[in-house]
Every structure is written in C-alpha cells, then in structure tokens.
Amino acid sequence: MRRGRGILAVVVLAVALVLSACAGLPTSGQVYPGLPADADANPPDFSFLPDRPQPGATPKEIVEGFIRAGSGPGLTETWERAREFLAPEIRDKWKPTAVVTVDVLGDRVYTSAAEGSVSLSLVAVATVDDKGAYEQAEGGPTSLPFELAKQADGEWRITQVRDGIVLDRDVFPTVFHHYSVMYFDPTWSYLVPDVRWFPTGNAATRVAEALVNKPPSEWLADSVTTSFQGVTVLPSVPVDPSGVAHVDLSESALSVPPDTLDRMLTQLQASLATAGVVEVQLSVGTTPISASPVPVRSTRVTGPSLVLTKDGLGFLVGEQLQPVPGLSDVVKTVSPVSIQVTADRDWAALRLTDGTVWRQGADGSSDRVDARPGLVDPTIDQFHTVWSVPRSNPGALTAHLPNGSSVAVADAWPGATEVSSIAISRDGARMAATVTSGGSTQVWIAGVVRATDGTPKRLGAPVALGEAVGTGVSLAWLDDITLGALSHAGDTSQVSEQLVGGPAGSTAAPAGMASLAGASAVSAVRMRGEDGLLYVRRGTNWQQTASGILVLATQQGMPQG
Structure with missing residues (x-):
C-alpha cells in the first residue's frame, strides 16, 4: 500500500547521557523555575527522516509526501527533506516555521482539480506563529492550495505553496517543545512566563532570541516588563556539555547599568533553565560581562492541603490540622464557602454562605467588599486587592483595594455571557476565567x-485557551503555566489541565466534585467533593485522603524566607 510507504522512518542518530554535566551544577545562588519533574528538556536525539519523492509520483502523492515531510526538520532544522518536494525556484524561499498548523490526521482530505492543482482540506486545532506563540484555532475546515509542474526530468514538483508546515496533533509534541520566556512583572518582583513552542534542537538560541530580540506575546505585552531595552543577542547561543550557555550581547550592553545587567541575567537564566541550561555567562564579543541574578519572589506552593474543617483553617498533616497564625481563628467564625490566602498568609479573600465577598486579615480586620448578588468565588493578588464578579455579568469585574475603594476593571471578558470562576496568577500579571461564550464553556x-x-x-484582550466539557465549576493555577479547570457534565466530573499557551489534557474525576486547588508537588491537583471528602491525584488515579473538609482553600504562593 502507498500509505505504508509514507509512514515516517525513525532513525536513531545518537543517544548519549552526559554524566559529567552534574559537575556544572551550581550549589548556591538564586533558584530558577525549570521544567516540571516529568518533562525532558533534552529529549533523545532522534531525527524523523520522511520518505523522499518517489519516481513517477502523481501530483497528489507529491503533496501528500510534502505534508508528511513536515514532521522531519532534520539535524539542521531546515526541513531539507520537505524541500525535495519543491521546485528549485521556490526551494530556498519556503519558510517552514512561518506558521505551524496543528490538525488531526484523520480529517485530512486531498483533492485533485485541474492537472497540476491539488488542495488539502483540514481542520486546524491550533496554530503556532513565527514567534512560537500557540493559539487555539477557531475550528472549521481550511483549504490549502498547491500548484505543481513537471520538471525537466519529467517528475512533478510543487511550484506554489504557502509558507509553513502541517503537523498532526500527536506528532506536534515530538517536533516542537514548549519553553518559558521569562519577563518581569511591573514591580520587578516576580518572573512571568510566556510560553513559546520551538523545534527541540538548538533551543537555547531560539529562547534567547525570543526573549531579547522579540516582543512578548501580544495578549501579555502590556502586563509585563523587560530589562532588555536597546540590547540584542547574537543569533547563536552555544551550550557546553556542562550545561553552561554562552550568551553574546550587542555592544550596547557595555553601557547598561549594573542593576539592569543583573536583571538581564535573571531573565536569561530563568528562561534558558526551561531549555536545560544550568548557568548563563554573558559577554560582548570577547569581553565577559559580570552580573549576578537578582532575587525574585517564588510562586511555588508546596506542602499539605490548606483546608477548613470544624476545627478551623489549617494545613492538613495526616489527621492533624496545623493552624495558620492569625487567620485560623477568625476564618472559622464567619462560615466561608471559598477561601484564597495570600502568599504571606496575612490576608484572605472569602465568599460567605450569604454570597457576599470579604477581605479577612490575620490582624483580625474584616471588611465586606462586595454584596452584589450572584458573585463567584473571589481571588486576591499580591497587593491584597480582592477581585470579584457576578456570574451573570462578566463585564462587571471589580477590584477592591486595601484602602477600601473599588475599581471597575475595564474590558473584562468581552463577548462572554457568563463567568463561573476567576483566578489571578500568583505573579498578579494574568487573570484566568471559566466563561460561557457562544454556548460553550x-x-x-x-x-x-x-x-x-x-x-x-483593565484587562487585555482575552485569549481562549480551550473548552471545558459541560459546566465550569472551579478554576485554579496548578503552577505558573498550567491551569486546572473542574467541570461537570451530567453526573460526571472532569479535570482539564490547560497549558497557558498550549494544548490541554483532561482526566475523569469522581462524581460530585465541588472545587480544586493546585500545588507544586507530586500531587499537583487536589479536589474536594460536595460530601466533604478530599482527593489527591496519584498518577492517573484519585485517592481519597481525608473527610470532613468544609472548604478546600487555594494559596497564592508561600511566605518568603
């Protein structure tokens, strides 16, 4: 069968474990966020080598082979095998990474029209632009036209084609990997990740260029800042076997103030850590640049679940409840149905049984900040600002400031008809929500x-990350780049783990789940059932760990020090 001939041949070129890299690990200094425990920054060096054009192939077969060849960037990542399907006059002009269309293999339909004309109909699930930004596609069929002509040797080759490649969604993660390009929040206190997708080879160069030479993703640009102003990076970032990246900056870096250089190093080191780099060395030509990473506020959440029981608010350690100083005694007296605690555990945003939203202080202060009907669970940021919104009026998002005043947040969720949950990121730069739009969650x-x-x-223009099955129930940040969304469909519950700037994965959950929380730990997802049972995820299973849980609280980080 011709289909069998078109299956990709996987050629193992090299698999090497460089044990000496351990010698390059730093033993002191700032800790930078890297890859999740189950991720591999340096995947095995496999190269997918698609078939060459076959002698006597028809125009349709040439187009099919060209599309399959998009899965094989080659060792130089120039997609040289795919270029063999192109006529010589366009072979060097075609830009494979101008846009990546991610689709479902089974939905592809090739149609031959006039001689030398072929069209491919597909249903895109996502696209990746030339900056590496992933965006969910709107759906519906897309048609890609191809024009072909016979060459002097009598073989058909493509003469007209749009830039870019098409990858099946199951193949896409083997060709591209996600990396976090790190910016600062406007206070220079937190690092804010901007997820990008690049081919897995030469990742350090691509990440550095994205950070230094290109702007943040459009939806995030007005919410972050960067230390790289008027400085560029040269288009090569070699990484030695010990994991040290050598970053060569433009000559303008020589006139940058020391504190700015320190922030540059901080951004680069944190960004390149997601590409497996353990240390960054800066230079301008042959001149080394001295810089030290600046301290940044961690957004990790570790340790046991924070819960409210009949005994109060505290961390559940075994069967014991460890109280939160100041908050535990006051929170249990007001009967909350939702609790979110600041990183320093000195303030909490509460929604009470009567539907009102409050700001509770560890010093005993308590303020009702919103009494509008139909409010969803509130969220609180590092400025102790409490955010609330009515379920039926997404545009009425309000920020309640610590001084007692309130601000109507402009441009909140345009086009949404309902909002069921909101969650501000622990760095305060991003707001997520589960909304109803166009009849779907x-x-x-x-x-x-x-x-x-x-x-x-205000909020920037929203980006749709993905759909949730059924009705949205609860939303929480699991880590800096992943959202957990709990939804109900009939008698079933489902948890979606949505990468901010990437695809989502979903798992079935026990019926009757009421809320979820995240942590930077092995059991990253925790859920509370309507019956008060507490569950944590162990692999692909949900394990019941406690009962009598009145509220599963969420945390916005951990105390410093």
Whole structure:
C-alpha cells in the first residue's frame, strides 16, 4: 500500500547521557523555575527522516509526501527533506516555521482539480506563529492550495505553496517543545512566563532570541516588563556539555547599568533553565560581562492541603490540622464557602454562605467588599486587592483595594455571557476565567494592566485557551503555566489541565466534585467533593485522603524566607 510507504522512518542518530554535566551544577545562588519533574528538556536525539519523492509520483502523492515531510526538520532544522518536494525556484524561499498548523490526521482530505492543482482540506486545532506563540484555532475546515509542474526530468514538483508546515496533533509534541520566556512583572518582583513552542534542537538560541530580540506575546505585552531595552543577542547561543550557555550581547550592553545587567541575567537564566541550561555567562564579543541574578519572589506552593474543617483553617498533616497564625481563628467564625490566602498568609479573600465577598486579615480586620448578588468565588493578588464578579455579568469585574475603594476593571471578558470562576496568577500579571461564550464553556486568559502603583486598570484582550466539557465549576493555577479547570457534565466530573499557551489534557474525576486547588508537588491537583471528602491525584488515579473538609482553600504562593 502507498500509505505504508509514507509512514515516517525513525532513525536513531545518537543517544548519549552526559554524566559529567552534574559537575556544572551550581550549589548556591538564586533558584530558577525549570521544567516540571516529568518533562525532558533534552529529549533523545532522534531525527524523523520522511520518505523522499518517489519516481513517477502523481501530483497528489507529491503533496501528500510534502505534508508528511513536515514532521522531519532534520539535524539542521531546515526541513531539507520537505524541500525535495519543491521546485528549485521556490526551494530556498519556503519558510517552514512561518506558521505551524496543528490538525488531526484523520480529517485530512486531498483533492485533485485541474492537472497540476491539488488542495488539502483540514481542520486546524491550533496554530503556532513565527514567534512560537500557540493559539487555539477557531475550528472549521481550511483549504490549502498547491500548484505543481513537471520538471525537466519529467517528475512533478510543487511550484506554489504557502509558507509553513502541517503537523498532526500527536506528532506536534515530538517536533516542537514548549519553553518559558521569562519577563518581569511591573514591580520587578516576580518572573512571568510566556510560553513559546520551538523545534527541540538548538533551543537555547531560539529562547534567547525570543526573549531579547522579540516582543512578548501580544495578549501579555502590556502586563509585563523587560530589562532588555536597546540590547540584542547574537543569533547563536552555544551550550557546553556542562550545561553552561554562552550568551553574546550587542555592544550596547557595555553601557547598561549594573542593576539592569543583573536583571538581564535573571531573565536569561530563568528562561534558558526551561531549555536545560544550568548557568548563563554573558559577554560582548570577547569581553565577559559580570552580573549576578537578582532575587525574585517564588510562586511555588508546596506542602499539605490548606483546608477548613470544624476545627478551623489549617494545613492538613495526616489527621492533624496545623493552624495558620492569625487567620485560623477568625476564618472559622464567619462560615466561608471559598477561601484564597495570600502568599504571606496575612490576608484572605472569602465568599460567605450569604454570597457576599470579604477581605479577612490575620490582624483580625474584616471588611465586606462586595454584596452584589450572584458573585463567584473571589481571588486576591499580591497587593491584597480582592477581585470579584457576578456570574451573570462578566463585564462587571471589580477590584477592591486595601484602602477600601473599588475599581471597575475595564474590558473584562468581552463577548462572554457568563463567568463561573476567576483566578489571578500568583505573579498578579494574568487573570484566568471559566466563561460561557457562544454556548460553550471555555477557559480564557488575559493580561492584567495596572497603574504604576499596582492599581488595576483593565484587562487585555482575552485569549481562549480551550473548552471545558459541560459546566465550569472551579478554576485554579496548578503552577505558573498550567491551569486546572473542574467541570461537570451530567453526573460526571472532569479535570482539564490547560497549558497557558498550549494544548490541554483532561482526566475523569469522581462524581460530585465541588472545587480544586493546585500545588507544586507530586500531587499537583487536589479536589474536594460536595460530601466533604478530599482527593489527591496519584498518577492517573484519585485517592481519597481525608473527610470532613468544609472548604478546600487555594494559596497564592508561600511566605518568603
């Protein structure tokens, strides 16, 4: 069968474990966020080598082979095998990474029209642009036209084709990997990741160029800042066997103030850590640049679940409840149905049984900030600003400031008819929500645009990350780049783990789940059932660990020190 001839041949070129890399690990200094425990920054060096054009192939077979060849970037990542299907006059002009269309293999339909004309109909699930930004596709069929002509040797070759490649969604993660390009929040206190997708080879160069030479993703651009102003990076970032990346900056870096250089190094080191780099050395030509990473606020959440029981608010360690100083005694007296605690555990945002939203302080202060009907569970940021919104009015998002005033947040969730949950990121730069739009439940993300004093002004244009099955129930940040969304469809529950700037995975959950929380730990997802049972995920299974849980609280980080 011709289909059998077109199956990709996987050629193992090299698999080497460089044990000496351990010698390059630093033993002191700033800790940078890297890859999740189950991720591999340096995948085995496999090269997918698709078939060459076959002698006597028809125009349709040439187009089919060209599309399959998109899965094989080759060792030089120039897609040289795919270029063999192109006529010589366009072979060097074609830009394979201008746009990546991610689709479902079984939906592809090739149609031959006039001689030398072929069209491919597909249903895109996502696209990746030339900056590496992943975006969910709107759906519906897309047609790609191809023009072909016979060459002097009598073989058909493609003479007209749009730039870019097409990858099946199951193949896409083997050709491209996601990396976090790190920016600062406007206070220079937190690092904010901007997820990009690049071919797995030469990742350090691509990540550095994205950070230094290109702008942030459009939806995030007004919510973050960068230390790289007027400085560029040369288009090669070699990484030695010990994991040290050598970054050569433009001559303008020689006039940059020391504190800015320190921030540059911080951004580069954190960004390149997601590509497996353990240390960054800066230079301008042959001149080394001295810099030290600046301290940044961690957004990790570790340790046991934070819960409310009949005994109060505390961390559940075995069967014991360890109280949160100041908050435990006051929170249990007000009967909350939702609790979110700040990183320093000195403030909490609560929704009570009567539906009102409160800000509770560890010092005993308690303020009702919103009494509008139909409010969803609130969220609180590092400025102790409490955010609330009515379920039936997504555009009425309001930020309640610590001084007692409130700000109507402009441009909140345009086009949404309902919002069921909101969650601000632990760095305060991104707001996520589960909304109803066009009759479906979707997870949206938007940048938070603030004044210089941190007061929220508006949300940026939202980006739809993915759909949730059924009705949205609860939303929580699992880590800096992953959202957990709990939804109900009939009698079943489902948890979606949505990468911010990437695809989502979903798992079935026990019926009757009421809320979820995340942590930077092996059991990253925790859920509470309507019956008060607490579950944690162990691999692909859900394990019941406690009962009598009145509220499963969420945390916005951990205390410093």
